Amino acid sequence: MLESIAGSIDVCAALVSSCSKIFKLKYKLKKQELMCSSILGSNGMAQSRIIVNDDYEHPDNIEYILESVLMPSEDSLDFIQLKNEYNSLILHQCQCDKGDCSRCSHGGAYEYCPKGKELIQRQSKESCSIPILECNSLCDCRLDFCTNRLVQYGPRENLEVFNSATFKSKGVRTKVNIPCGAFICEYAGEILTISEAKRRLVNNKELECMNYVLVLNEYTKTDDCREEKRQVTIVDPSRRGNIGRYINHSCEPNCQIAAVRIDCPIPKICIFAARNIHAHEELCFHYGGEDQQVDQASDSKTCLCTADSCAGFMPNSAII
Numbered sequence: 001m002l003e004s005i006a007g008s009i010d011v012c013a014a015l016v017s018s019c020s021k022i023f024k025l026k027y028k029l030k031k032q033e034l035m036c037s038s039i040l041g042s043n044g045m046a047q048s049r050i051i052v053n054d055d056y057e058h059p060d061n062i063e064y065i066l067e068s069v070l071m072p073s074e075d076s077l078d079f080i081q082l083k084n085e086y087n088s089l090i091l092h093q094c095q096c097d098k099g100d101c102s103r104c105s106h107g108g109a110y111e112y113c114p115k116g117k118e119l120i121q122r123q124s125k126e127s128c129s130i131p132i133l134e135c136n137s138l139c140d141c142r143l144d145f146c147t148n149r150l151v152q153y154g155p156r157e158n159l160e161v162f163n164s165a166t167f168k169s170k171g172v173r174t175k176v177n178i179p180c181g182a183f184i185c186e187y188a189g190e191i192l193t194i195s196e197a198k199r200r201l202v203n204n205k206e207l208e209c210m211n212y213v214l215v216l217n218e219y220t221k222t223d224d225c226r227e228e229k230r231q232v233t234i235v236d237p238s239r240r241g242n243i244g245r246y247i248n249h250s251c252e253p254n255c256q257i258a259a260v261r262i263d264c265p266i267p268k269i270c271i272f273a274a275r276n277i278h279a280h281e282e283l284c285f286h287y288g289g290e291d292q293q294v295d296q297a298s299d300s301k302t303c304l305c306t307a308d309s310c311a312g313f314m315p316n317s318a319i320i
């Protein structure tokens, strides 16, 4: 059977009118150069740095990556634009040298879980549609106080890839309970141009391969609300990815997606618990974004999620 597009998620519709002010890009400075200047002190000694905690590995012969990476180089204008964006930095740093960043110009997206010391996504109706901007190495805040860094420390522990009887393929489940709002993992893979994504989708259909391409659409409004701008982020973990590549689609999911930025203007597609999740439950999110009207296409793939409200087919949205 032909595979459907893994999904298209529409987040942050109209909620980020100030977005264009937040992201001041400095295109000439390479990410690598800045990483060096912030990691090395004036004496050239290494300073404290964040270690991404990710000990997972793939059961398949796939390259494991800790975060999304740029697709292989190609000679096209849209690749050059994507590469420039990938190598850009968000220069909006906070100045909280004493506070916990819960109210700083970046913060507010996370709070402590009432039952423990763990940071979770702040619970609100819009939590999955508000883009998150974490503090980064440019910020003045202290790592041990800052409550606005979660995704950058890597995926949750105690997840496992298993053979899901429901989905008749691999899936991810949790060995322990997970509180609502907890960060699960990034959906990490290769960041694609639109044209490369279209090529891969055609290829997947022709070869009848499982499809992993995920499309995130973000909408921002200009200050006068007249114009709506769309930012498309496309991630494909079919060749390179992390544990997120094994998370299946459900029409009644226990997880949801949010766009998270740390220092790069291209967002990370991040998966958070949408409710309290019990140990041994399989983790799923809605590939089309739950609020979206999902239309059945002639080549839509049958959905195996078994939820009461199952649409019967998987989201199959076009990229444009």
Ligand SMILES: C[S@@+](CC[C@H](N)C(=O)[O-])C[C@H]1O[C@@H](n2cnc3c(N)ncnc32)[C@H](O)[C@@H]1O
Pocket: 003, 004, 005, 006, 167, 169, 170, 171, 210, 211, 212, 245, 246, 247, 248, 249, 250, 301, 302, 303, 304, 305, 314
């Ligand atoms: C991101 S991968 C998920 C991991 C995949 N099950 C595996 O074994 O690697 C997406 C693919 O999994 C399958 N899949 C995910 N959710 C599904 C569902 N609800 N019904 C049927 N197939 C599903 C489809 O083949 C889809 O293209």
Ligand SMILES: [Zn+2]
Pocket: 094, 095, 096, 100, 101, 102, 104, 105, 106, 107, 135, 139, 141
């Ligand atoms: Zn701060």
Ligand SMILES: [Zn+2]
Pocket: 094, 096, 100, 101, 135, 139, 141, 142, 146, 147, 148
């Ligand atoms: Zn901070």
Ligand SMILES: [Zn+2]
Pocket: 250, 251, 252, 303, 304, 305, 306, 307, 309, 310, 311, 312, 313
């Ligand atoms: Zn379903």
